[in-house]
Amino acid sequence: MRVDPGSTVPIFAQIVNEIQSAIVAGVYAEGERIPSAREMAQLLKVNPNTVQKAYAELVDLGVLESKRGIGKFVCKRGSRSALRQSEDSIADLIRQAVELGRSAKFTDKRLREIFSEVLSATPKRGIA
Amino acid sequence: MRVDPGSTVPIFAQIVNEIQSAIVAGVYAEGERIPSAREMAQLLKVNPNTVQKAYAELVDLGVLESKRGIGKFVCKRGSRSALRQSEDSIADLIRQAVELGRSAKFTDKRLREIFSEVLSATPKRGIA
Amino acid sequence: MRVDPGSTVPIFAQIVNEIQSAIVAGVYAEGERIPSAREMAQLLKVNPNTVQKAYAELVDLGVLESKRGIGKFVCKRGSRSALRQSEDSIADLIRQAVELGRSAKFTDKRLREIFSEVLSATPKRGIA
């Protein structure tokens, strides 16, 4: 679980993705409590408000639920929601890539090639 | 050649991409003059300064060159630069998608499936 | 740190030079935050957007890096970049002068004289 401050992707969005991925990967089980915003903030070395914003979005997305004074917990169906949204995010990025390729008149074959290259070039990394 | 004002991608960045794609697709040949910022602005229905920012970036990227009082022209090697940068942009988006998938423990097989679905679902569109 | 609105050199370019000089001179250390565009703008009595354009160029040149919502910082190697670019700018101006002299058939001796005169005639000035 980490964050790249230099990325063009907003930090809060990176956190949203990371949490969802962690849930999908089984790091946080349904009904389980996730670390407080402050804990997460010092873990990731980011501003607590940024984590707060990410958590709020996850509540909004139906992945987390808030129990006041206690903490935030993965929803009953949180794992499913996270899975669906992860797939959506992935599909959305790929869609952008494909559209870019289409307007430059790249063939589907060429796009498949690029995809395969990137797939084998991108290393697998741990969740922690 | 059009622009989506609602996109998260800044308009000027969309224009940069569109122009590069058009050059790669052969709409604008090397050495050829591209429409003035003002013409392009009214074509895309955006502010001329927004177009100018995009053009300035393209000059910076070595795709266009500026001749004062005459117009902007596709560089000698502009087509190559544009091609390389288009591929980079595409690969970059796919890389983001793959990284997202990796941290959610998606298998490569699943990622390939998503890619194929998106590829067949994304319509081809004209340049004009 | 000041700017001459009457100069033929664009204001934003003057700011780029001034910041680079300040970094080379050690006014802003590597990793340090520089004043916000708004602060700098009211300091120099210019429009904030003009400063922002200068800052954007410095980011582009690899001298500054931007952290959204926090500020702009001198890059790790920013001091080196600034030094190199300052020397390049100086050498470029001198090269223009020498070429002018060459085509008017000035001797190197005469060019050295002019240089020495200007060097002793140009006052040293503070950074602030």
Added chain:
Amino acid sequence: MRVDPGSTVPIFAQIVNEIQSAIVAGVYAEGERIPSAREMAQLLKVNPNTVQKAYAELVDLGVLESKRGIGKFVCKRGSRSALRQSEDSIADLIRQAVELGRSAKFTDKRLREIFSEVLSATPKRGIA
């Protein structure tokens, strides 16, 4: 006698400098007629209006004088004017370089070094 369309220096200004240099170098003697704007334009491969503007400036500077219907001629004291102005231009560029160096806290010794390097690195070129 040539012009660099890619330079940051305006073309008309380059022409002004070139003509002055040519006069200083003795290519055009006092009282002699210089090529018409059209001739010069096709020689330099630039827009005739651009040459026209350069000539007008040279008249304004007291280097050339116009005889209607006949052409433009180097003034009586044109050679002196051109010499003085060439020196001024050269001194001005050097002054800009020195100011840049001063604000970056370059020592005079370092500036002299840069000057010497550029002087020996810049090739002598013919007038034609």
Added chain:
DNA sequence: GTGGTCTAGACCACA
């Protein structure tokens, strides 16, 4: 008419 610069002011995402 064309590009380049500058100003003024607004809005938004981010921290």
Added chain:
DNA sequence: GTGGTCTAGACCACG
């Protein structure tokens, strides 16, 4: 509060 983007409109240098 900070950077980033966008709009609107002005002015200038250039061809």
